[in-house]
Amino acid sequence: MTLKELFPQFETELILAIEKEGVTKTFTPGEVIMRTGQFIKSTILVLKGNIKVYRQNNEGEEFLIYYITPGQACAVSMICAMQAQASEIMAIAEEDTEVLMIPVRLMDELMVNYKSWYHFVIKTYRSRFDELLSVVDNIAFRNMDERLEFYLKRYVDKSGKKNIELSHQQIADDLNSSREVISRLLKKMEQQKRLTLHRNMIEWKE
Amino acid sequence: MTLKELFPQFETELILAIEKEGVTKTFTPGEVIMRTGQFIKSTILVLKGNIKVYRQNNEGEEFLIYYITPGQACAVSMICAMQAQASEIMAIAEEDTEVLMIPVRLMDELMVNYKSWYHFVIKTYRSRFDELLSVVDNIAFRNMDERLEFYLKRYVDKSGKKNIELSHQQIADDLNSSREVISRLLKKMEQQKRLTLHRNMIEWKE
């Protein structure tokens, strides 16, 4: 997909500007794109693949916050880059992923010169903030069964595939739970005919 | 406190601009400043008092996200105002509170004309995003005892008073827990000489 197709709201001039100064970078599945505590000097626009964004505690436990998909930007990288601050999160490529890195120097310039960039930045903040709020909702108000359902639905939604290719352990890690709990809940959902369990794959039926 | 004292980073011209066009509004303790689902047409700068920001689920349960104190702005109001969208949170005055409402029309203008406003907005996003992340940390990784400790420390920190004038029920509501659990945990902390319990008041010793 071209930049123009991924970011149709951008003016042609803006596309040219970021094409000229942005640096394309690719990541393989599992590769770390941003590490907790790392200093950020560029904003990241996702072109291909997808990125999982995690919060990590000091014992190394992880907790999935959200995904970033093509046509989206990483709000954390924007904020950190603009303030030359360390990131508080970890970002990992889930698939083969291609991103465009926009140096912070260019950011200020784009903000001033391109209304569509400015609106894009605002919209990115807004949607990430909302997603973060819904994460809080989930862990504050919901039990694991509902959180698991939310997780699976989001996966299907994001990937467009009904086959969820994850082990129970991976799901448990993302939800900061344990494999046994996830296995049992999945089994219950299978009995309710909402999905079918396979090895390393869950078939979502809805 | 004057605007100049509360927002020392603002240029004099900027101060004049927001003084001229901003509308001051006062709220009494417990008064709702922003309701879930409400449309936002202004950004809010806090001048006096303090605001509690909650997330609410559809059963009416509440969960305290953070406080906004004098010299700070409400990031949600910024984002919502700029996008003419409904808010996803609830804001309540805790004390007698005075705020300055900046109409959204002025926002764009200030962004373009005043570098210090632009930086202030970015900084507001960043700090709220970080606070939201630390909320996620707390509920994802910590038990109630640690969350209670964090809550009490933040209260002491923010208010500058060692006497926490809250009932156990209020604390339980903010943490989406139950009174009995909070009472028992507080009792335990009292036995550890970290605080003293009184009626409607907790004396913090540290």
Added chain:
DNA sequence: TTTCCAATGTGATCATTATCACTGACCAGG
């Protein structure tokens, strides 16, 4: 085919927190 390992299934038990039921303590207004 056999073997081995990761993925999954399952019962038992523990830890944390929620909920229920009730008691006592404090305090403001009559």
Added chain:
DNA sequence: CCTGGTCAGTGATAATGATCACATTGGAAA
């Protein structure tokens, strides 16, 4: 100085999820 109502203390029990221990299964590599 009563007294009703809010606030706090406490035991019992339930619900949820974490953890442990071990069995089973499926598929890839030897």
